[in-house]
Amino acid sequence: xxxxxxxxxxxxxxxxxxxxxxxxxxxxxxxxxxxxxxxxxxxxxxxxxxxxxxxxxxxxxxxxxxxxxxxxxxxxxxxxxxxxxxxxxxxxxxxxxxxxxxxxxxxxxxxxxxxxxxxxxxxxxxxxxxxxxxxxxxxxxxxxxxxxxxxxxxxxxxxxxxxxxxxxxxxxxxxxxxxxxxxxxxxxxxxxxxxxxxxxxxxxxxxxxxxxxxxxxxxxxxxxxxxxxxxxxxxxxxxxxxxxxxxxxxxxxxxxxxxxxxxxxxxxxxxxxxxxxxxxxxxxxxxxxxxxxxxxxxxx
Numbered sequence: 001x002x003x004x005x006x007x008x009x010x011x012x013x014x015x016x017x018x019x020x021x022x023x024x025x026x027x028x029x030x031x032x033x034x035x036x037x038x039x040x041x042x043x044x045x046x047x048x049x050x051x052x053x054x055x056x057x058x059x060x061x062x063x064x065x066x067x068x069x070x071x072x073x074x075x076x077x078x079x080x081x082x083x084x085x086x087x088x089x090x091x092x093x094x095x096x097x098x099x100x101x102x103x104x105x106x107x108x109x110x111x112x113x114x115x116x117x118x119x120x121x122x123x124x125x126x127x128x129x130x131x132x133x134x135x136x137x138x139x140x141x142x143x144x145x146x147x148x149x150x151x152x153x154x155x156x157x158x159x160x161x162x163x164x165x166x167x168x169x170x171x172x173x174x175x176x177x178x179x180x181x182x183x184x185x186x187x188x189x190x191x192x193x194x195x196x197x198x199x200x201x202x203x204x205x206x207x208x209x210x211x212x213x214x215x216x217x218x219x220x221x222x223x224x225x226x227x228x229x230x231x232x233x234x235x236x237x238x239x240x241x242x243x244x245x246x247x248x249x250x251x252x253x254x255x256x257x258x259x260x261x262x263x264x265x266x267x268x269x270x271x272x273x274x275x276x277x278x279x280x281x282x283x284x285x286x287x288x289x290x291x292x293x294x295x296x297x298x299x300x
Contacts, residue, residue: 016226041062142166155208
């Protein structure tokens with residue numbers, strides 16, 4: 001039976017997938033996060049201390065908890081993509097895709113000859129997808145649009161055969177548009193321009209039959225993007241969960257009311273001297289004198 005990629009199946013049915021983002025290489029953290037019920041957990045190799053050497057352990061931990069292991073490679077390189085696929089990535093995100101040629105290069109890295117440039121030698125992926133090339137080629141190709149050129153050429157990127165999803169990097173996209181990467185530091189007009197660019201990418205994806213995705217790492221904002229029509233959404237990030245959880249707990253305890261302490265110092269209760277004398281006298285009289293030893297009997 002041919003392998004069915006669970007992420008692509010959900011996207012094609014019109015349903016969104018909700019992901020978590022990893023920047024820490026510890027498989028135990030990956031396992032804990034995957035156990036929460038995310039559809040996919042992405043190990044970021046671009047902006048983190050996760051290397052390709054960490055992927056096998058992370059992917060095993062994620063898959064063992066019923067989630068799909070995915071990754072973002074450092075750059076659009078067939079070796080980096082191929083290694084991630086061989087280790088069992090269900091989807092690979094390729095950053096900084098600027099045009100159709102770069103999108104086609106990414107797709108080629110997912111395909112074996114004669115359709116592409118991927119080298120034969122899967123390591124873990126056959127256990128997940130099957131042993132045939134057509135099965136191993138069913139990992140999702142996810143191209144990031146996050147540059148000025150990428151935004152200008154999003155239609156041709158989305159039209160590239162083999163591209164399954166376009167994933168927006170909102171921070172880099174903001175920088176490319178000449179504004180701050182956080183909405184908190186942008187003006188109202190800048191936020192409107194950024195929102196318009198994001199919506200342009202989403203509409204282009206829908207028109208070309210490609211899944212629109214976006215990096216969020218914020219629950220309430222992720223819900224808004226679901227309602228907007230995005231179908232690949234990163235809801236949470238490991239470091240964000242730690243920071244926000246820690247901040248929330250610390251805020252609660254710092255707001256707790258501390259009971260007032262008495263400033264009076266406790267004083268020792270003095271024992272009257274007369275009582276002490278009586279106790280001493282009683283102790284002396286209560287001690288029995290030792291009995292005298294009996295005189296030895298004289299021998300007769």
